[in-house]
Every structure is written in structure tokens, then in C-alpha cells.
Amino acid sequence: MVVLKYLKQDRGGMITLGLIALLTIAVPICNLMVPEGNVFHVSTFTMTLLGKYLCYALLALAVDLVWGYLGILSLGHGAFFSLGGYAMGMYLMRQIGSRGVYGNPLLPDFMVFLNWEQLPWFWQGFQWFWFAMLMVVLVPALLAFVFGWFAFRSRVTGVYLSIMTQALTYALLLAFYRNEMGFGGNNGLTDFKDILGFSLQADATRVGLFIASGVALALGYLSCLYITRSRLGRLCTAIRDQEDRVRFIGFKVENIKLWIFTFSAILAGVAGALYVPHVGIINPNEFSPLASIEMVVWVAVGGRATLYGAVVGAIMVNYAKSYLTVAMPDAWLFALGALFVLVTLLLPRGVTGLVRKKEVDA
Amino acid sequence: MSVLESMRSFMRRDQVFDFLIPDVPPNLDLTHGVILYLENLNVSFDGFKAINDLNLYIDDGELRCIIGPNGAGKTTMMDIITGKTKPDSGSAWFGQEINLLDMDEPEIATAGIGRKFQKPTVFEQHRVIDNLELAMAGDKRVWPTLTAHLNSAEQDRINEILKIINLEEHFSRRAGSLSHGQKQWLEIGMLLMQNPKLLLVDEPAAGMTHQEMDQTAELLTSLAGTHSVVVVEHDMDFVRSIANKVTVLHQGSVLAEGTMDEIQNNQQVIEVYLGE
Numbered sequence: 001m002v003v004l005k006y007l008k009q010d011r012g013g014m015i016t017l018g019l020i021a022l023l024t025i026a027v028p029i030c031n032l033m034v035p036e037g038n039v040f041h042v043s044t045f046t047m048t049l050l051g052k053y054l055c056y057a058l059l060a061l062a063v064d065l066v067w068g069y070l071g072i073l074s075l076g077h078g079a080f081f082s083l084g085g086y087a088m089g090m091y092l093m094r095q096i097g098s099r100g101v102y103g104n105p106l107l108p109d110f111m112v113f114l115n116w117e118q119l120p121w122f123w124q125g126f127q128w129f130w131f132a133m134l135m136v137v138l139v140p141a142l143l144a145f146v147f148g149w150f151a152f153r154s155r156v157t158g159v160y161l162s163i164m165t166q167a168l169t170y171a172l173l174l175a176f177y178r179n180e181m182g183f184g185g186n187n188g189l190t191d192f193k194d195i196l197g198f199s200l201q202a203d204a205t206r207v208g209l210f211i212a213s214g215v216a217l218a219l220g221y222l223s224c225l226y227i228t229r230s231r232l233g234r235l236c237t238a239i240r241d242q243e244d245r246v247r248f249i250g251f252k253v254e255n256i257k258l259w260i261f262t263f264s265a266i267l268a269g270v271a272g273a274l275y276v277p278h279v280g281i282i283n284p285n286e287f288s289p290l291a292s293i294e295m296v297v298w299v300a301v302g303g304r305a306t307l308y309g310a311v312v313g314a315i316m317v318n319y320a321k322s323y324l325t326v327a328m329p330d331a332w333l334f335a336l337g338a339l340f341v342l343v344t345l346l347l348p349r350g351v352t353g354l355v356r357k358k359e360v361d362a
Numbered sequence: 363m364s365v366l367e368s369m370r371s372f373m374r375r376d377q378v379f380d381f382l383i384p385d386v387p388p389n390l391d392l393t394h395g396v397i398l399y400l401e402n403l404n405v406s407f408d409g410f411k412a413i414n415d416l417n418l419y420i421d422d423g424e425l426r427c428i429i430g431p432n433g434a435g436k437t438t439m440m441d442i443i444t445g446k447t448k449p450d451s452g453s454a455w456f457g458q459e460i461n462l463l464d465m466d467e468p469e470i471a472t473a474g475i476g477r478k479f480q481k482p483t484v485f486e487q488h489r490v491i492d493n494l495e496l497a498m499a500g501d502k503r504v505w506p507t508l509t510a511h512l513n514s515a516e517q518d519r520i521n522e523i524l525k526i527i528n529l530e531e532h533f534s535r536r537a538g539s540l541s542h543g544q545k546q547w548l549e550i551g552m553l554l555m556q557n558p559k560l561l562l563v564d565e566p567a568a569g570m571t572h573q574e575m576d577q578t579a580e581l582l583t584s585l586a587g588t589h590s591v592v593v594v595e596h597d598m599d600f601v602r603s604i605a606n607k608v609t610v611l612h613q614g615s616v617l618a619e620g621t622m623d624e625i626q627n628n629q630q631v632i633e634v635y636l637g638e
Contacts (some may be wrong), residue, residue, distance in 0.1 A: 231495065234488060235496055236487065241482070241487055242483050248468075248471050248477050250472040252468045
């Protein structure tokens with residue numbers, strides 16, 4: 001396989017993937033096999049937190065692919081993440097069935113509360129897992145494709161494109177806040193009971209979700225590695241640095257941007273779908289522009305245009321966030337802002353740039 | 363036509379539907395020996411006439427130098443030929459059959475027109491051979507590019523170009539670390555990788571040492587014949603060393619055309635360059 005050959009040349013990637021594999025194997029064992037009270041026991045809470053980080057890491061890969069390699073600074077990847085999450089949430093809502101507060105076998109609680117008589121057409125089909133998974137991929141992909149089709153064809157670039165992506169996610173935020181949209185308004189979708197027949201409260205199900213996130217991250221990493229090391233990947237960095245030159249050697253830049261952007265949106269959607277069962281809720285706040293900007297900070301901190309940098313950055317910043325929001329709740333936003341400024345000024349290649357120095361100069 | 367007849371014509375097995383016929387671009391037709399026709403071109407930017415009723419013909423295999431004071435429309439003319447700027451009126455044909463005004467930049471590039479920018483524009487983050495690989499003629503759609511690998515014929519082609527542009531020893535260096543002159547050559551090499559019929563070269567000698575300039579002049583003259591080459595240049599010594607035919611642009615149209623000696627003795631040209 002070509003991917004394995006690429007992986008051999010990517011030392012940081014091998015280490016990162018190795019650690020992910022170790023985590024995916026060790027954490028479930030430490031959770032299920034090691035008795036509580038033992039030093040090596042990993043609580044379900046910690047495992048869920050780690051699972052959330054893995055989803056964020058996959059999301060960071062998606063952002064890095066378009067920003068680090070293609071030069072499109074997307075400040076709206078939260079939109080694709082959330083749409084994937086909502087698709088998963090809709091499936092989980094339909095699984096509740098008559099166990100909801102109002103006991104309606106068909107309608108989710110919030111629809112009963114709004115006095116709706118029947119299920120809206122766009123909720124049809126989500127009782128099937130396969131259909132929901134298809135939507136996890138298709139809905140973000142379609143949005144990215146349509147958005148990209150117009151934006152790239154009319155050659156919108158740079159900060160204008162960033163503002164448009166920001167507007168996109170903000171528009172979706174406002175839309176999803178409305179009860180009439182049929183996605184639970186500002187409460188979003190929650191109170192999930194089970195997935196594929198397994199209770200979401202059970203430790204074993206959580207272990208399954210954790211492993212699924214680890215596997216998804218590894219597969220996402222390998223597919224991004226394959227793309228970035230191919231001739232298409234070299235062309236992407238060429239577009240980032242000299243877009244005009246790429247046009248004049250005969251490539252349709254807008255098509256390349258469109259496909260990479262769409263693929264990135266799919267990765268983000270999958271990350272969102274895995275994230276929702278971990279945290280047990282999806283609400284419109286995930287669409288907020290701030291969330292999307294945070295994603296960019298992860299990648300900047302880790303080191304853009306290196307895939308493992310995105311993974312490392314996402315995990316580090318989110319660990320810091322988990323810690324700081326408990327220790328000093330008011331300080332987090334300042335810390336985030338300071339982090340972005342400091343990294344931009346002092347570590348333009350991110351924290352992985354510190355160890356990477358030799359490779360690049362060689 | 364009756365329903366039955368239209369059904370029959372719909373089902374005919376000796377024909378395919380129109381949308382199934384692949385879009386074959388017209389071939390480069392050089393039967394009249396002229397590779398580029400620019401006729402009655404006009405472009406204005408906010409009322410400023412950058413190109414004013416320009417007529418220019420380039421013969422197949424010729425090496426043409428275009429000179430003119432700043433703002434004469436040299437770069438705008440290149441922009442029109444390569445599809446970057448659309449003219450307000452006029453026509454631009456590549457050979458007899460290819461209408462350049464209907465095409466965008468990538469299509470024009472694949473049709474066989476290569477362009478070197480005024481400022482050397484190479485992919486600085488990539489190695490020299492990667493630069494050449496990306497520029498190579500071939501299937502430039504997204505999916506084939508994803509799965510593409512260099513075969514030995516393509517490898518040979520890259521080595522051949524490396525030899526032509528004198529960068530054999532630097533093949534694995536990052537393009538950003540090359541000298542200014544070497545970047546100019548690399549860009550010319552990238553043009554050659556596209557197998558163009560017509561090369562548009564904007565100020566190739568800018569920022570070069572005398573020795574590099576001589577080598578560039580040699581390179582460009584050796585390309586003429588198999589390619590048509592249009593060179594825009596300010597440096598008169600350089601122009602004199604390569605040109606047998608020179609076109610002078612002034613205020614967006616052709617002022618004079620002829621050999622270097624004729625041009626230098628042309629009264630109008632002297633006025634434009636030296637003032638009255």
C-alpha cells in the first residue's frame with residue numbers, strides 16, 4: 001500500500017498514530033478490566049473526555065487540510081461538524097421512542113411540547129442507523145460543495161472567504177435557534193437513551209464509542225496523509241503559495257479547492273457524529289463562530305501544514321480548556337486569545353515546529 | 363414528425379445523444395503559418411485605454427521581441443492572450459481554429475500557450491523536480507492527479523528539461539533557495555514541461571548577471587523554431603542579442619515593427635522613447 005510507504009517517511013505521524021493506537025487499546029482495558037480504586041483504573045468520565053478529544057483531533061485534521069495545505073482559512077468548520085452531529089442526534093432521538101417524557105412513540109419530546117401533530121419530512125428515515133450515517137456524510141458534503149461551487153468559481157479568496165465561512169456558520173446558528181426549524185431550538189437534541197440497541201449509559205457502550213473514535217481518527221489521518229503526499233497534495237500547497245502559477249500550468253484551481261474542501265467537510269461531519277454520543281447533547285452553540293475560531297487555534301498551536309501537528313494541537317488545547325474552565329472559569333477566553341497571539345508571534349510553526357526544525361531545513 | 367418517428371430516431375442505434383459526444387477541442391491549425399492572431403483588441407480599465415485597437419500577428423516558430431515604454435500595454439496584452447483579462451472588443455485566435463476569448467486560463471495553458479511572469483513565480487516550498495513534475499503536460503483533472511505517479515518516460519522528460527535549464531545539480535533543492543536567475547530558468551523549464559507551442563516570456567533577463575543573460579539569450583534562441591517565442595523586455599542589449607524582429611508598443615497599439623536597426627532609426631520610436 002502506498003499509504004504505508006508515506007507513513008514510513010512521516011516520523012511524527014508514526015509516533016502520533018502509535019500513541020492513538022495505544023490509547024485506543026489501553027484505555028478500554030484500563031476501564032473495563034482494571035478494578036476501581038487501582039491506580040491504573042481509568043474512569044468512564046475520563047475515557048469519555050479522551051474520546052471527545054479524539055473527535056476534536058479529527059476535526060482539527062479537517063481544518064488543517066484546507067487551511068494548512070490549501071491556504072483556505074475556514075472560520076466555519078463548526079457548521080460541518082454540527083451538521084454531522086445533528087444527523088447523529090436525530091438518529092439518537094428517534095431511538096428514544098416512547099421512553100420520552102411525553103411517551104409519544106413517534107414524536108420527540110420537543111415536538112410534542114410545540115404541539116406538532118406529525119413528524120416533519122426531514123426527520124423521516126432517521127430511525128435507520130445506515131440512513132443517519134449516510135446523512136452524516138452527505139449533508140456536510142452537500143453544503144460544502146454548494147458553498148464551494150459559488151465561492152471558488154467566483155474566485156473569492158483570503159479574508160473575504162474567511163468572513164463568508166464565518167457568516168455561513170452564524171446564519172446556521174441563528175436558524176437552528178428557531179423552534180420552527182424543527183431541530184429542538186436552543187435546547188438542541190438530548191436525553192439520548194441508546195445507540196444500535198446498546199444503552200449509552202453502559203460502560204461497554206462507551207468503550208465501543210471510544211474505540212470507534214480512535215479508529216476514525218486513525219483512518220482520517222491516513223486518508224489525509226495519502227492526499228497530502230500525492231501529486232494532488234503537492235499541488236494544494238502550490239495553490240496555497242502561488243495560485244496564479246497553478247492556473248497557468250493548466251490546472252482548474254476551483255475544482256481542486258472544491259473537492260478538498262468537500263472532503264474536509266465530510267471529515268468534520270464524521271467527527272461531529274462521533275462527538276454527539278460522547279457528550280450526549282447537540283445544540284446550536286456548536287455553530288457559534290467562536291467554536292470555529294477555536295478549531296483554527298488548535299491547528300495554529302499544533303503547527304499548520306503538519307497533520308500530526310493538528311492532532312497534537314487539538315488534544316493539547318482542549319486539555320488546557322478542560323483544566324482551565326474548572327480551575328479558573330473566567331480566564332479561559334483570555335487564555336485562548338493569549339495563546340493564539342503568542343503562538344502566532346513566537347511559534348509560527350506551532351509547538352511541533354520546535355522538534356521539526358531539522359527536517360524542514362534539510 | 364409523428365410520435366412513432368421521433369421514438370425511432372430516439373432509439374437509433376447508429377447514433378449517440380449529443381451530450382455523450384466528448385468535447386474535443388479544436389486542433390492547433392497552422393496552415394497559414396501564423397500561430398497567433400490579435401485583431402482590433404480594445405481594453406479599458408476605468409476609462410484608461412490600456413489596449414487601443416491592437417493588431418499583432420506572430421508567425422509559427424518565430425522569436426519576437428516586444429518593447430515599449432511603461433504603460434504601453436505589454437503585460438495587459440499577455441493577460442488577454444492567457445485568458446486573465448477579457449477584452450472589451452476584438453478577437454484573439456490561436457492558430458486558425460482556437461478562439462482564445464472563449465477559454466479560461468487552464469484551458470489556454472493546456473491548448474499550448476505557456477506564460478512566464480514578470481516576477482519569477484515558482485513553487486518555493488517545493489523541490490526543483492517537484493516544480494517540473496507539477497507543470498508537466500498530462501491529465502490535469504483532480505482524481506487522476508491524486509493517483510498519479512511518475513513513470514520512466516516522464517522522469518526522462520524531467521531530466522531532459524533539467525539539462526536544458528542548467529539546473530541538473532540543483533534538482534533536489536527547494537526552489538525558494540535558488541538564485542533569482544535560476545528561478546527565472548526554472549520557470550522557463552516549467553513552461554517547457556507543458557509542451558507549449560507558444561511561449562510568452564515577460565522580462566526574462568530582469569535581475570540577471572551578464573553571464574546569466576547570455577545563457578538565457580542562447581536558451582531562448584534555441585527554443586525558437588520548434589516553438590514560437592514572444593519576449594517582452596526592457597533591456598535593449600538583450601533584445602539586440604536575440605531579436606530579428608521587434609514590435610514597439612505605444613499607448614496600447616503597435617507603433618512600429620521591423621528589425622532592430624529599422625526600429626532604432628524610426629523617427630516615431632525615437633520620439634516616444636526620448637521625448638520631443
